[in-house]
Amino acid sequence: MKTLLAWFKRGRTAVIAVPYLWLLAFFLFPFLIVLKISVSDMEAVTFKDVLTFNEGIVQLTIKLSNYVFITEDDLYFLTYLSSLKYAAVTTILCLAIGYPFAYFMARAKPTRQPALLMLVMLPFWTSFLLRVYAWKGLLTENGWVAELLSFLKIDHVLLAFGLIPALDKYMNSPFSLVLGMVYTYLPFMILPLYGNLAKMDLRLLEAAADLGATAWVAFWKVTVPLSKAGIIAGSMLVFIPCVGEFVIPELLGGPQTLMIGRVLWDEFFSNNDWPMASTVAVVMILLILVPLAIFNRYQAQAQEARP
Amino acid sequence: MSGRRGLFSPGFIRGFAASWLGGGYLFLYLPIFALVFFSFSDSPVPNSWGGFTLKWYAALTRDAEIIAGLWLSLKVAFLTACGSVVLGTLAAFALVKYRKFSGRTLFNGMVSAPLVMPEVIIGLSLLLMLVSVQRVLGFPERGMMTIWFGHLLLGMAYATVVVQARLQDLPPQLEEAAMDLGARPWQVFTLVTLPMIAQALMSAWLLTFTLSLDDVVLSAFLSGPGSTTMPLVIFSRARLGLNPSVNAVATLIVLVVSIGVVAASLMIARAERKRAQDMAAAARGN
Numbered sequence: 001m002k003t004l005l006a007w008f009k010r011g012r013t014a015v016i017a018v019p020y021l022w023l024l025a026f027f028l029f030p031f032l033i034v035l036k037i038s039v040s041d042m043e044a045v046t047f048k049d050v051l052t053f054n055e056g057i058v059q060l061t062i063k064l065s066n067y068v069f070i071t072e073d074d075l076y077f078l079t080y081l082s083s084l085k086y087a088a089v090t091t092i093l094c095l096a097i098g099y100p101f102a103y104f105m106a107r108a109k110p111t112r113q114p115a116l117l118m119l120v121m122l123p124f125w126t127s128f129l130l131r132v133y134a135w136k137g138l139l140t141e142n143g144w145v146a147e148l149l150s151f152l153k154i155d156h157v158l159l160a161f162g163l164i165p166a167l168d169k170y171m172n173s174p175f176s177l178v179l180g181m182v183y184t185y186l187p188f189m190i191l192p193l194y195g196n197l198a199k200m201d202l203r204l205l206e207a208a209a210d211l212g213a214t215a216w217v218a219f220w221k222v223t224v225p226l227s228k229a230g231i232i233a234g235s236m237l238v239f240i241p242c243v244g245e246f247v248i249p250e251l252l253g254g255p256q257t258l259m260i261g262r263v264l265w266d267e268f269f270s271n272n273d274w275p276m277a278s279t280v281a282v283v284m285i286l287l288i289l290v291p292l293a294i295f296n297r298y299q300a301q302a303q304e305a306r307p
Numbered sequence: 308m309s310g311r312r313g314l315f316s317p318g319f320i321r322g323f324a325a326s327w328l329g330g331g332y333l334f335l336y337l338p339i340f341a342l343v344f345f346s347f348s349d350s351p352v353p354n355s356w357g358g359f360t361l362k363w364y365a366a367l368t369r370d371a372e373i374i375a376g377l378w379l380s381l382k383v384a385f386l387t388a389c390g391s392v393v394l395g396t397l398a399a400f401a402l403v404k405y406r407k408f409s410g411r412t413l414f415n416g417m418v419s420a421p422l423v424m425p426e427v428i429i430g431l432s433l434l435l436m437l438v439s440v441q442r443v444l445g446f447p448e449r450g451m452m453t454i455w456f457g458h459l460l461l462g463m464a465y466a467t468v469v470v471q472a473r474l475q476d477l478p479p480q481l482e483e484a485a486m487d488l489g490a491r492p493w494q495v496f497t498l499v500t501l502p503m504i505a506q507a508l509m510s511a512w513l514l515t516f517t518l519s520l521d522d523v524v525l526s527a528f529l530s531g532p533g534s535t536t537m538p539l540v541i542f543s544r545a546r547l548g549l550n551p552s553v554n555a556v557a558t559l560i561v562l563v564v565s566i567g568v569v570a571a572s573l574m575i576a577r578a579e580r581k582r583a584q585d586m587a588a589a590a591r592g593n
Contacts, residue, residue: 011492012405015397015405016401016455017363022463023417026459027417027460030433030436032350033439034435043505100327104327108324116328118569118572119332123336125513125514126339127538127561129538129545130561131342134341134552137354138555140354142355144341144354186334186335187335237368237423240423240425241423244424246426246524247524247542251544251546261427264431267529268528278431279433281427281428281432284428292423292424296416299419
C-alpha cells in the first residue's frame with residue numbers, strides 16, 4: 001500500500017509537471033522574451049541584448065523609445081482603435097446571427113440535433129484559409145454574391161454608410177473585411193451558445209408560462225439570463241482573436257482597412273524591426289488582457305460547473 | 308415551447324426558425340460550394356463559368372511546390388496530432404483529477420489562452436524565444452521542428468478542451484471500483500479510463516490534425532528556408548489574386564476532410580451505442 005501510494009504520488013507529479021513545464025517554456029517564457037526585446041535596441045538584422053557585460057561592468061540598456069513612438073504616432077493609435085472597432089462589430093453581428101441560430105438548433109427535434117450540429121462543425125474542419133479565399137471569388141466583379149447585392153441595390157446602402165469604396169465594388173473594403181470575419185468566427189459563437197441552450201431546463205419556461213409570462217417575456221427574462229455564460233464565452237472567442245486577425249484583412253481587407261495584426265506582420269517581415277514588432281505585440285496583449293481574463297474565468301467555470 | 312398569448316402563431320415561429328437556420332447554413336456553405344464548383348471551370352478567372360474541365364487537377368499533379376508543401380504539412384500535422392493528444396490528455400487529467408495543486412490557476416490560464424490569443428502574438432513570441440535560445444545553444448534551426456512546436460502549442464489547447472469535457476462526464480465509480488479490486492493506477496488508466504475516453508482522444512487527434520494542416524500564421528513565423536507548408540503556398544498565391552489551382556486544392560481538401568469527419572463521427576456514434584448496450588447488459592447482470 002505504501003509503495004502504491006508513493007507510485008501514485010510520483011505519477012501525479014509527472015502528470016502535472018510535463019504539461020506545466022512545457023507551457024512555461026513555450027508559452028510564458030516567450031512572452032518575457034518579447035517584453036525584453038521590445039525595450040532592446042535594433043542591430044543590423046536582429047536586436048542587441050538588454051544586459052551586456054562590458055569589461056567587467058554589467059550594463060543595462062533599456063530603450064523605451066518604441067513605446068513613446070507608439071503612443072505619439074497617430075497611425076498606430078488609429079490602427080489599434082480600428083482593430084478594436086472591427087472586432088467589436090464582428091462580435092455583435094456574430095451574436096445577432098448566432099444567438100437565434102443556436103436557439104433554433106437547440107429547440108429543433110432532438111433526433112435532428114446531431115445532424116444540425118455536425119453541419120455547423122463541418123465547415124469549421126475544412127480549411128479556414130480556403131474558405132476566406134472563396135469570398136474573394138464571391139465578392140469580386142461577376143462573383144455570385146456581388147451580383148446578388150448589386151441586383152438588390154444593397155450597394156447603395158453600403159456606399160451611403162461608407163462601407164464600400166464605390167457602387168458595385170465590394171472587395172478591399174470594411175464591408176468585405178467584416179463579412180469575412182463574421183463568416184469565419186460564426187461557428188465559434190454558435191457552438192458555446194448551443195451547448196448552453198441545449199442544456200437548459202425547459203420546465204423553467206413552463207413555469208414562466210404558468211405564472212403568466214408570454215413566450216416573448218419568458219425568452220428575455222428566463223432564457224437569455226440563463227445563457228449568459230454562453231454569450232460571454234462565445235463573444236470572447238470571437239472578439240479576442242479578431243483584434244489581432246491577420247489572414248482575413250490581408251486577403252479581404254485591402255490597404256484601406258487598418259488592422260494591428262498586419263502592422264505587426266509588416267514590422268517583422270518587411271521592416272525587419274523586431275523590437276518594434278515586439279512593442280506592437282506587448283501593447284496588443286495589454287489591450288486584450290481584460291477580455292482574456294473574462295474568458296478564462298468563464299472557461300474555467302463552464303468546465304468545472306458541470307455535475 | 309408553449310407560449311399561450313404569444314405575439315406570433317406557432318406556425319409562423321416554426322417557419323421563421325426554419326428559414327433562419329436555412330439562411331445560416333447557406334451562408335456557411337455557399338463559399339465551399341463555390342470553391343468546388345469553379346475548380347471544374349475552364350476559365351482562368353475562377354469566378355466565371357467557362358465550361359467543364361479537369362485541367363486544373365491535371366496541373367496540380369505537376370505542381371512540385373504544392374506537392375512538397377503537402378508532404379511537409381502532412382508530416383507536421385501527424386506529429387502535431389500525436390503530440391497534442393498526449394500533452395492535452397496529461398493537462399486534462401491534471402485539471403480534472405487534481406483539484407488542488409500549486410499554480411493551478413496559472414496552469415488553467417496557460418492551457419486555454421492559446422484558444423483565443425491572436426496567432427500573430429503566439430507566432431512572434433515563440434519565434435523570438437527560439438531565436439534567443441539558438442543564440443545561446445546553437446539550435447534549433449528554423450524548420451519543421453520549430454513549426455511543430457508552434458502547432459503543438461495550439462493543438463494542445465484544443466485537445467485539452469476535448470479530453471477535459473469527456474473526463475468530466477465519466478462516473479468516478481468505475482475507476483474507484485477498479486482500484487478497490489486491486490488494480491494499480493497504471494492498470495486503472497489503461498484498462499478502465501483509456502477505453503472510456505478513446506473516442507474523445509480520436510476526435511482530439513482529428514481536430515488537431517486538421518488545425519495543423521490549415522495553419523498559416525504560426526507556420527509563416529516559424530518556418531525556415533526550404534520548409535514551406537501547403538497553406539503557406541496557398542496563401543502566397545491567394546494574396547496575389549484568384550488562382551484556379553487553389554480551387555482544385557480546396558476541392559480535394561474538402562472532399563477528404565468531409566469523408567474523414569463523417570466516417571469518424573459515424574464510427575464514434577456506433578462505438579458509443581455499443582458501449583451503452585454493453586453497459587446496460589452488464590447492469591442487468593448477464
